[in-house]
Amino acid sequence: MDSHVEWNGSKTLTCTDKNGLKMDLGWGGEGISPVIATLHSCGACSLIDVVDGLKNRELTYASVDLDLERSDTNPKVFTKIKMIYRVGGIDLPEKLVTRLVEHSHAKYCTISNMLKHTAEITWELIVE
Numbered sequence: 391m392d393s394h395v396e397w398n399g400s401k402t403l404t405c406t407d408k409n410g411l412k413m414d415l416g417w418g419g420e421g422i423s424p425v426i427a428t429l430h431s432c433g434a435c436s437l438i439d440v441v442d443g444l445k446n447r448e449l450t451y452a453s454v455d456l457d458l459e460r461s462d463t464n465p466k467v468f469t470k471i472k473m474i475y476r477v478g479g480i481d482l483p484e485k486l487v488t489r490l491v492e493h494s495h496a497k498y499c500t501i502s503n504m505l506k507h508t509a510e511i512t513w514e515l516i517v518e
Contacts, residue, residue, distance in 0.1 A: 391408070393408075399442060400420060402414060402420050413449075432456065433454040433456045434493075435502065436491070437452055438492060439494035444486075451477065455473070455474045458471055468515045469508065470512075474513070477518070484515070487515060
């Protein structure tokens with residue numbers, strides 16, 4: 391078993407992976423929804439690629455903000471995702487960071503590569 395999802399009553403769920411690590415989800419305002427967790431996962435997956443790619447640099451800050459648009463009809467798939475990366479550090483070459491973001495979306499980030507089949511994913515980069 392790679393994942394176990396258990397309803398806790400009301401509108402909450404506990405997700406447990408094969409190593410026993412847990413994540414709580416919910417709906418109707420009782421916790422992070424699975425949809426938003428997917429959006430968070432897209433940002434986290436790609437940001438990991440950027441941070442990992444800068445492991446030999448003096449990185450002081452890295453974040454990504456995401457805006458989401460969804461279809462109005464069911465299934466309400468993601469149709470647009472805009473990502474704004476902010477990366478700070480000492481002497482970070484903007485071309486390198488740009489290339490890392492491009493490579494993340496082209497082949498490394500599993501989540502964005504799944505989502506790009508229904509969503510137009512755009513991004514911008516701010517190197518501070």
